[in-house]
Amino acid sequence: MDLTKLSLKQLNTALSERQISVKEVVGDYLERAKQSDLNAYITLTEETALQSAQTAQKLFDSGESTALTGIPCSIKDNICTAEIKTTNGSKMLENFVPFYDADLIRTLKSQGFVMLGKTNMDEFAMGNSNRTSYFGNVRNPHDRERVSGGSSGGSAAAVAADLCCYSIGTDTGGSIRQPAAYCGITGLKPTYGRISRTGVTAFAGSFDTVGPLAKTAEDCAIIMEALTGEKSYASKIGNGIKGMKIALIKELFTENVDVNVRESVSQTLDFLRSQGAQVEKVSLPALDYAAPAYFTLASAEGVSALSRFDGVKYGLRGEGATYDERLRDSRTRGLGEEVKRRIMLGNFVLSGENMNTYFRKGLAIRQQITREFNALLNDYDVAVSPTSSRSAFSLDEPGDFVKIYSSTLYTVPMNLAGLPCVSTPGVNSVKFDKPYMPIGVSLTGRKFDEATILQVADCIERGRNR
Amino acid sequence: MIDNKTFARLSELSKFDFTEEGGARFNSELNEIAEFVSKVCDFGGEYDDIADNNHVTFSQLREDVSVSTATPEQLLANTESLNNCYIIPKVIG
Numbered sequence: 001m002d003l004t005k006l007s008l009k010q011l012n013t014a015l016s017e018r019q020i021s022v023k024e025v026v027g028d029y030l031e032r033a034k035q036s037d038l039n040a041y042i043t044l045t046e047e048t049a050l051q052s053a054q055t056a057q058k059l060f061d062s063g064e065s066t067a068l069t070g071i072p073c074s075i076k077d078n079i080c081t082a083e084i085k086t087t088n089g090s091k092m093l094e095n096f097v098p099f100y101d102a103d104l105i106r107t108l109k110s111q112g113f114v115m116l117g118k119t120n121m122d123e124f125a126m127g128n129s130n131r132t133s134y135f136g137n138v139r140n141p142h143d144r145e146r147v148s149g150g151s152s153g154g155s156a157a158a159v160a161a162d163l164c165c166y167s168i169g170t171d172t173g174g175s176i177r178q179p180a181a182y183c184g185i186t187g188l189k190p191t192y193g194r195i196s197r198t199g200v201t202a203f204a205g206s207f208d209t210v211g212p213l214a215k216t217a218e219d220c221a222i223i224m225e226a227l228t229g230e231k232s233y234a235s236k237i238g239n240g241i242k243g244m245k246i247a248l249i250k251e252l253f254t255e256n257v258d259v260n261v262r263e264s265v266s267q268t269l270d271f272l273r274s275q276g277a278q279v280e281k282v283s284l285p286a287l288d289y290a291a292p293a294y295f296t297l298a299s300a301e302g303v304s305a306l307s308r309f310d311g312v313k314y315g316l317r318g319e320g321a322t323y324d325e326r327l328r329d330s331r332t333r334g335l336g337e338e339v340k341r342r343i344m345l346g347n348f349v350l351s352g353e354n355m356n357t358y359f360r361k362g363l364a365i366r367q368q369i370t371r372e373f374n375a376l377l378n379d380y381d382v383a384v385s386p387t388s389s390r391s392a393f394s395l396d397e398p399g400d401f402v403k404i405y406s407s408t409l410y411t412v413p414m415n416l417a418g419l420p421c422v423s424t425p426g427v428n429s430v431k432f433d434k435p436y437m438p439i440g441v442s443l444t445g446r447k448f449d450e451a452t453i454l455q456v457a458d459c460i461e462r463g464r465n466r
Numbered sequence: 467m468i469d470n471k472t473f474a475r476l477s478e479l480s481k482f483d484f485t486e487e488g489g490a491r492f493n494s495e496l497n498e499i500a501e502f503v504s505k506v507c508d509f510g511g512e513y514d515d516i517a518d519n520n521h522v523t524f525s526q527l528r529e530d531v532s533v534s535t536a537t538p539e540q541l542l543a544n545t546e547s548l549n550n551c552y553i554i555p556k557v558i559g
Contacts, residue, residue: 361507402498
């Protein structure tokens with residue numbers, strides 16, 4: 001039995017029934033992770049993992065284990081871990097070692113979790129291809145010449161390539177869902193505010209969320225229950241979707257979407273109809289403004305969040321005779337080009353009269369998108385859309401900023417509205433893209449109703465595995 | 467849209483230094499991006515602060531109590547050198 005192929009639930013069963021030991025599982029995963037050429041991890045924490053494995057085994061032996069006890073996982077490198085480097089994918093924090101754990105790490109530790117390492121990511125979570133990481137590109141497990149997606153690219157690649165059983169990532173504008181789609185796994189952006197961000201590096205405080213990337217929808221539900229302490233997320237798994245009303249978002253299903261992606265989404269909708277759901281196309285007109293509004297607001301917030309990197313308290317310290325000279329040198333040398341672009345843009349939209357013509361307009365668009373989504377979700381249980389207009393693209397594709405920023409249209413609306421959204425591979429997606437690259441379908445739900453979107457994702461998964 | 471003078475001001479606000487060549491390229495890229503986000507200016511609606519509860523009023527402020535959360539050694543563990551700290555001038559009485 002290859003233990004690294006098992007889902008979280010299957011592993012938990014095998015560990016609970018003493019078919020295997022924690023040490024065996026952790027050893028198998030560590031071996032795979034060490035041999036991998038994907039560059040998914042920035043830091044492997046082998047010694048810590050083996051110590052945690054011993055602690056976890058004791059919990060099993062004493063009958064105090066939980067669903068996550070002894071399950072090998074990875075953590076995105078913008079989540080603080082005490083005594084373990086937390087780089088944010090940046091030269092600025094290349095050697096930063098926090099003295100405290102993020103809240104969610106403390107929660108996971110209390111349940112006997114085993115962390116294998118910290119995963120690669122776009123610098124400060126700014127990017128959607130993992131090509132902005134100071135620690136190099138992450139390669140897609142399905143085709144090493146293609147991107148993993150981002151910014152949680154290391155997390156998604158690690159789960160897809162069985163280098164960990166699950167991962168915890170962050171999602172400010174699609175950073176869990178898009179890499180999950182590109183790597184062919186399930187990724188959940190929970191409702192804004194659902195999981196504590198204390199100890200998670202801020203990028204855009206009114207958007208940032210923490211969530212799971214896993215092999216199945218059910219695994220995501222189990223992780224959510226462990227992180228929140230609420231036992232409702234898995235309650236609808238396996239229930240089927242008969243009688244459910246599902247909306248296809250018109251603005252996200254246009255000719256701009258690649259034909260293979262449209263085919264995969266259409267087949268998925270056909271499958272959902274065959275399971276008893278009613279599917280209708282619904283318009284959300286304000287989405288035409290979603291991507292520009294997102295970049296206006298998130299960049300403005302990013303200016304403030306990243307102002308702390310001054311080379312004094314932590315991070316790269318530059319040269320210079322005065323404080324100002326050192327500050328400029330630290331930031332100029334410590335931050336990468338994409339981060340600089342966003343900070344400059346943020347300062348632009350906040351400067352002088354731009355505060356009214358850009359920033360407040362962005363806020364107005366956000367309000368309108370939220371209203372439209374809420375109205376839609378009054379009438380429908382779930383909204384469906386492609387997670388990306390295309391499957392994973394080549395690592396060598398030139399960086400056309402406007403094209404890259406525009407491509408976030410498929411994920412940022414849910415961040416603007418603060419809604420939960422899960423991406424899962426579409427039914428039959430394998431048929432439509434040659435060579436096989438996964439295609440993700442997004443399911444958006446009402447605030448705090450992650451259980452329903454995971455229920456639909458689970459249904460799609462069963463359709464995929466027929 | 468973003469002329470050289472504005473670019474210099476944004477660089478100053480952001481605390482970045484650019485070479486002449488690097489700055490010209492960066493400014494060109496920034497102009498492309500600024501044009502992309504300028505679509506927000508076409509939006510007809512206005513932001514409603516009250517709907518977002520942005521008019522916060524405080525009826526009672528919490529007590530300003532000092533709480534010890536970490537030692538100075540922990541807080542300064544990631545500075546380059548403890549002997550190389552900056553002295554911050556005292557500005558409030």
